[in-house]
Amino acid sequence: MGKALIIGCGGVASVAIHKCCQNSEVFEEICIASRTKAKCDKLRGELAPKTKTAIHTAQVDANNVEELTALIKQYQPDIVMNLALPYQDLTIMDACLAAGVHYLDTANYEPEDTAKFEYKWQWAYRDRFRDAGLTAVLGCGFDPGVTGVFSAYALKHEFDEIHEIDILDCNGGDHGYPFATNFNPEINIREVSANGSYWEDGRWVETKPMEIKREYDFEGVGKKDMYLLHHEELESLAKNIPGIRRIRFFMTFGQSYLTHLKCLENVGMTSIEPILYEGREIVPLQFLKAVLPDPASLGPRTVGKTNIGCILRGVTDGKEKDYYLYNICDHQECYREVGSQAVSYTTGVPAMIGAMMVIKGLWKGPGVFNVEEFDPDPFMEALNRWGLPWKESHHPVLVD
């Protein structure tokens, strides 16, 4: 049915590639293109004997629009799946426009020198994608991604109006290291060391990092401390869910993670300001990334489950109502299936599903869209089929 060009070959991309190869009816051909081609070739070597999907590989620097455009024009995919880093979003969108191909990513653009992520840079491409008759799907991992689809599904089937959304991201996994991050350490630490914020009554309320803490009893995991963070889907949901009054995002962190992070922050290791070291400029956070365990290596060691979802409050037929949609995912089951832990799995599966929605014409533009702007039903059905079955509760415990 279709062809996808996948940029990046890290933790998330590896899961998406496994899933495309399980779904050969839709993904007849894929090309894996990344900075380090050896990683792409290694994965092709593992998967080619087990799949009907034809796998090609290429070397590409996704910061270079010309190089990317040439690759896209040569390969002529139906869609480019950007599973590299948020720094590359704009160059990959530029190349998609130049080559006339649809686009999908899992994280919004963040300039490398300021740890601030916002949709404004990518939303500025709306007219260009619309005029070119192309579709760009933004933020199609789990959060953002499935959390937006959950919100759209709840609005379509459960509520007349949604007033509050609490997104709860719990990772109950244990990898046995005193400190490691479950996805790209540089992006992860930039996210969690920034100020928190939430949306209330039409404005942003800013908090200090980790200032707001709650405890929640997660099904499949148990009681965990969780902390309010700023997260990118807050920005799009605030625009796309009519009548919304408050949206918050909470993520669980263990005490050991927080103590290590505080210490690293205190000594300056999480800074993104370049320093001079033995005559050479280095960025402390990038150096830290180099000494931390590679997230891709956590798969065999991580045990436990993730539980990610949305608690929604609103009204239907004039009555107040609460509703919780969530997914529980087991780290070891993911590892047995695709050789990765659940954090990469819960991101890579929705990326494959989003690309499938575009290839099948179930999600179409033209323009630049966040996932909650599309019909959630075929995506919800695909989550159940492709490894992320969801659960619902009409009487959830609320977060105060």
Ligand SMILES: NC(=O)c1ccc[n+]([C@@H]2O[C@H](COP(=O)([O-])OP(=O)(O)OC[C@H]3O[C@@H](n4cnc5c(N)ncnc54)[C@H](OP(=O)(O)O)[C@@H]3O)[C@@H](O)[C@H]2O)c1
């Ligand atoms: N929405 C969600 O739920 C969610 C959750 C987790 C992560 N994410 C996002 O998923 C993305 C991937 O995360 P990850 O953990 O898979 O990261 P990762 O393991 O570090 O992989 C990143 C990949 O991108 C490649 N890359 C980096 N710069 C490149 C360039 N200039 N040109 C070509 N390739 C380049 C890297 O190549 P090398 O191998 O050469 O380094 C690597 O293969 C990130 O944007 C992250 O923010 C989203």
